[in-house]
Amino acid sequence: MHGDDAHKTAEGLTYLSGFGNQHSSEAVPGALPQGRNSPQRAPAGLYAEQLSGTAFTEPRAQNRRSWLYRIRPSAAHPRFTRTGNGAIRTGPFTESVPDPNRLRWDPLPEPPAGTDFLAGLWTLGGNGDATQRTGMAVHLYHADTSMTDRVFGDADGELLIVPERGALLLHTEFGRLYAGPGEVALIPRGVRFRVELPQAADGRPGAARGYVCENYGRPFELPELGPIGANGLANARDFRAPVAAFEDTDRPVRVISKFCGNLWEAVYDHSPLDVVAWHGNHLPYVYDLRCFNVIGTISYDHPDPSIFTVLTSPSDTPGLAGVDFVVFAPRWLVGEDTFRPPYFHRNVMSEYMGLIEGAYDAKTGGGFVPGGGSLHNMMSAHGPDRETFERASATELAPQKIEDGLAFMFETRWPLVLTAQAAGAGHLQRDYDDVWQGLERHFRNG
Ligand SMILES: O=C(O)Cc1cc(O)ccc1O
Numbered sequence: 001m002h003g004d005d006a007h008k009t010a011e012g013l014t015y016l017s018g019f020g021n022q023h024s025s026e027a028v029p030g031a032l033p034q035g036r037n038s039p040q041r042a043p044a045g046l047y048a049e050q051l052s053g054t055a056f057t058e059p060r061a062q063n064r065r066s067w068l069y070r071i072r073p074s075a076a077h078p079r080f081t082r083t084g085n086g087a088i089r090t091g092p093f094t095e096s097v098p099d100p101n102r103l104r105w106d107p108l109p110e111p112p113a114g115t116d117f118l119a120g121l122w123t124l125g126g127n128g129d130a131t132q133r134t135g136m137a138v139h140l141y142h143a144d145t146s147m148t149d150r151v152f153g154d155a156d157g158e159l160l161i162v163p164e165r166g167a168l169l170l171h172t173e174f175g176r177l178y179a180g181p182g183e184v185a186l187i188p189r190g191v192r193f194r195v196e197l198p199q200a201a202d203g204r205p206g207a208a209r210g211y212v213c214e215n216y217g218r219p220f221e222l223p224e225l226g227p228i229g230a231n232g233l234a235n236a237r238d239f240r241a242p243v244a245a246f247e248d249t250d251r252p253v254r255v256i257s258k259f260c261g262n263l264w265e266a267v268y269d270h271s272p273l274d275v276v277a278w279h280g281n282h283l284p285y286v287y288d289l290r291c292f293n294v295i296g297t298i299s300y301d302h303p304d305p306s307i308f309t310v311l312t313s314p315s316d317t318p319g320l321a322g323v324d325f326v327v328f329a330p331r332w333l334v335g336e337d338t339f340r341p342p343y344f345h346r347n348v349m350s351e352y353m354g355l356i357e358g359a360y361d362a363k364t365g366g367g368f369v370p371g372g373g374s375l376h377n378m379m380s381a382h383g384p385d386r387e388t389f390e391r392a393s394a395t396e397l398a399p400q401k402i403e404d405g406l407a408f409m410f411e412t413r414w415p416l417v418l419t420a421q422a423a424g425a426g427h428l429q430r431d432y433d434d435v436w437q438g439l440e441r442h443f444r445n446g
């Protein structure tokens with residue numbers, strides 16, 4: 001049972017609509033206690049448990065917590081022991097020196113057969129310190145296998161998952177979410193989940209590839225709208241939370257927890273995805289980037305991309321984000337007497353960019369491809385490549401629709417430091433600087 005705002009999608013999943021809401025859901029009628037969180041005996045013989053995403057005392061506007069009513073309490077587990085970290089790394093990042101160069105990568109190579117989402121997570125770099133709950137990491141993933149009887153939870157931060165190829169069916173403690181390319185999924189800190197790869201049309205398990213922003217800092221929230229008004233950018237109602245769905249399995253399940261940079265594993269005698277009812281606001285979501293309400297100039301000049309912010313993780317300094325998630329979605333360009341693509345710039349923030357589909361309007365010459373990525377660290381000089389500059393400087397300025405691209409940016413206040421595997425990767429493009437070669441001198445002095 002759930003509220004009137006629940007709706008069903010093409011994948012047959014039911015969702016609750018709205019970001020930051022106090023949602024509630026029960027997979028079995030009557031399983032959710034009414035009027036209190038901790039009745040002496042919870043309904044249906046369930047255990048009551050609180051999961052907090054912020055300190056108890058954080059301001060109401062930021063406070064996140066949920067109450068879970070489950071078959072067994074999370075506490076019923078054996079000892080965790082260290083397991084291999086695979087290609088996952090965590091801040092503080094010390095494997096390389098911060099690099100002021102412009103960097104770009106091709107997509108990850110295909111994964112070895114039998115790679116699931118967790119095994120296929122590969123860290124590119126990051127900043128901050130997970131133990132201090134500051135900073136972020138950029139990961140890529142590639143997978144060809146579902147996680148079965150294997151569940152993951154990240155104590156170090158929330159995970160913003162950006163599929164680029166193939167859909168993910170996320171079985172979370174709160175229920176199921178489906179996220180295909182063009183959609184993003186947000187898994188809050190500590191929430192356990194496993195990733196299934198839905199079958200492709202030919203009946204084979206789909207291959208999946210994409211990006212992950214692991215945010216060690218304050219949970220992502222919607223940006224303020226200021227003079228934009230009460231509506232626009234990512235509208236809260238387009239975020240979808242799951243309805244309760246539980247696994248009632250009494251066979252061994254490997255539960256892997258990322259804690260202060262290391263993976264720890266315990267074999268449970270049941271599935272920890274056994275939550276029958278819940279309520280609260282520390283919740284996973286899925287959001288379709290095609291719902292983004294794009295705002296731009298209707299007069300002149302190229303506005304700063306902060307107007308494309310989907311979600312922001314504020315830091316202690318107002319207006320200075322630990323990390324912003326920014327999307328470059330299809331939109332009209334109409335600026336008069338304007339160089340319309342991204343301008344040349346040096347930014348105090350550091351920018352990791354990825355491409356979900358099509359092309360990006362700052363790069364004409366190939367090289368920035370779906371599944372690949374670029375890093376322009378603090379103050380590195382970048383912007384349109386030579387071909388883009390020449391074309392956009394000469395083109396006739398009729399209204400133009402950018403339709404064939406979906407790019408995004410993780411923009412952070414701290415420089416990103418690469419992992420050794422990213423700094424030495426075979427898929428790192430050694431010739432990226434060349435895209436800015438041949439920009440002619442046009443200066444006329446008088
Ligand atoms: O570098 C980039 O392509 C991202 C970006 C886009 C834009 O429109 C303005 C500034 C900026 O950093």
Ligand SMILES: [Fe+2]
Nearest residue numbers: 347351376382
């Ligand atoms: Fe930039």
